[in-house]
Amino acid sequence: MVLVLALGDLHVPHRAPDLPAKFKSMLVPGKIQHIICTGNLCIKEVHDYLKTLCPDLHIARGEYDEETKYPETKTLTIGQFKLGLCHGHQVIPWGDLDSLAMLQRQLDVDILVTGHTHQFTAYKHEGGVVINPGSATGAYSSITYDVNPSFVLMDIDGLRVVVYVYELIDGEVKVDKIDFKKTSSNQSTQ
């Protein structure tokens, strides 16, 4: 069982002062094995905070990030799964599933994690899963109205991944989960 935290679009301090207190109390160091972050932190303090939660931190560059050296895309393997990470402002139209699927094919990954729209989504399609963890602070977005703070925790176990989404709605943390299974461990054919 490997726990992967996926979050992003915090936009601290431009659009939000900090992570919601209820999230902060849930995110305890030492429980999570990997963090993948879709970008737009935007400042070093947030980077340092995430680093204290888990040293294996992967970040893709968002357009407001102070740090210019984060990569535009990143791929990594966790267990049986290949994961891809990208902020998403580069994929046009923004939030369009088919265009995101194209990126997924290009990176050749089972799970693609992107952000930018601040809207939590989790789609399954032929190529795999596309996840958007939303905005961990509920930051303003020109694309999505009424953003609730949200983040995603993935539990990777063999060929199965359970995606837990945590949303802060009216002051309460609500959890939902979605199951995905890979059909085989080797999906590159031809």
Added chain:
Amino acid sequence: MPATFCLDLGSVYIKSKEAPAKDVLKDLVEMCRGIQNPVRGLFLRSYLSQVSKDKLPDIGSEYEGDADTVSDAVEFVLQNFTEMNKLWVRMQHQGPSREKEKREKERSELRDLVGKNLHVLSQIEGVDLDMYKDVVLPRVLEQVVNCKDELAQFYLMDCIIQVFPDEYHLQTLDVLLGAYPQLQPSVDIKTVLSQLMERLSNYAASSAEVLPEFLQVEAFSKLSNAIGKVIEAQPDMATAGVVTLYSSLLTFTLHVHPDRLDYADQVLGACVKNLSGKGKIEDKKATKQIVALLSAPLEKYNDIMTALKLSNYPRVMEFLDIPTNKVMATVIIQSIMKNATRISTSDKVEALFELIKGLIKDSDATPNDELDEDDFKEEQNSVARLIQMLYNEDPEEMFKIIETVRKHILTGGPKRLPFTVPPLMFSSLKLVRQLQGQGQEENPFGDDSATSPKKIFQLLNQTIETLSGVLAPELALQLCLQCAEAANDCELEPVAYEFFTQAYILYEEEISDSRAQVTAIHLIIGTLQRMHVFGVENRDTLTHKATGYSAKLLKKPDQCRAVYACSHLFWVDDHDNMKDGERVLLCLKRALRIANAAQQMANAARGNTGSVMLFIEILNKYLYFFEKGNPQVTVAAIQGLIELIMNEMQSDTATSDPSADAFLATTMRYIQFQKQKGGTVGEKYEPIKV
């Protein structure tokens, strides 16, 4: 016979009860008087104190009798104390004056011997408040004042406070405070006073039941007056000392009279009066004390707004030099963040920003490049976070808040604006959205003075302008696009067009870094793709420009990608009249030409044709529009492209690229999958051969 032997004898005698304890004690005290050497005398009397301790005729003690009472016990100890103090003081004057310091050190080491007597007094059961008031305190004070010795006075005044119960001090406050002016001028009276107030503060904090006592003895006014007198009597007192006194008094006031803001304000006012005329305080010790003084109400009330009700609070802050103002400002901001204090009116915002002005702008006095860059960033980021806490549900008030904040941050200069403008902007956009939600459409005959999205956009326009001259053109461009999108949602076509124009000008004139250009183009295309408010002409102009910029990016792969991204500008899903299949194809073909050119360049420059990655990307775009039903994207076109790719990959000059191979594989797999879906999709994909 050694004197200690006599004392032991005496002690045994008392125990035997053959004579009244008081008589024996009296004799022993007399005997000690015979020893004139101060140090020996001190030790001897200390020993006397020791052995007699448990044989004093206290109430309930076995030695109490008709002849022996508590008064006798008290008298005995008081006498011993008096004599010991005299001996102790005498030590000061023995020996050459050049050894003064050495003697003071010696005396310091012996002070507990003297103080012990007071401790013994406090342990006597029979010494109740009345006896303390009538006998003990007056006698002790008499000795302390009359000995006229600085060391003794300082130590003993403190000793009295530490050793006797706090309620006694409350009830004898007049007497105690009355002694202070009688002490030697060189005594550090402020420390003694501060310690007294601290003890009383803790006493007040320990239980609510004792608070009425404080009111009854009018502790606050007595202490205030005492402090006033002390400061008057010592005009050379260091500023740090003065502030410490007021700080202790303020802490006392906050504990004892938490609801009397006027008392707290009084204390601050007295402090202000004392500090006035001194200009900005730069002494580190003093500024540290002022920060402590100002932090106390913050910690007590957990609400900067309550602290601001103290009219003298800002006045005290005026005395701080800029570095210390910043320290205090940071303390205030941290308090607001920690307590999630909502600052909800423009007046409060105005007052707050006045207070923290050290963070907001440069002062005339300090050069602005003396601060470490990381520290500066942290400072400004905390101001940015603060701006998020300024909010009122009422749009009119919120707009006033925004105007107030804007007024202040514009004084911050070019280095601060990139930090402070974005949060202000997003607060404003949130307000726009709120007005949208309340159904405030643009009414051409409406009341012009009411807050409206249009008004807000005007403000934002002017604000973003300040950024563009200022080393933050990319940020300015991003903010313009945000505003454009918000204006789009409000159906304000001219406003949206204006923001786009600004963004384009920024792109053309100020963004020259290649990587920054690529990001900017993506944002322009992405935003434009979502705009529905533009009429045909405006849209065409903007689209034409965007594709132009895309084709002129420096690196061919970037050009290619930007151009095929532009294809989406001609095809918007939920708007049938924005689906121009021909122009989509034109874009894709243009992208192909660029990809070809890239191949040729690579061949010429490096002898191999480089990767086919771009072709595969374009193929995927073909498939995208094919599925969407663009009639111009035909099976033949797709087939042709697939063949092209295959040829390129198998050619001699091809470079192997595993990621391109993988992409092609996943693409082919996708086509297979779509074929197998059946239905209309399956039919569509059927003719494609892989």
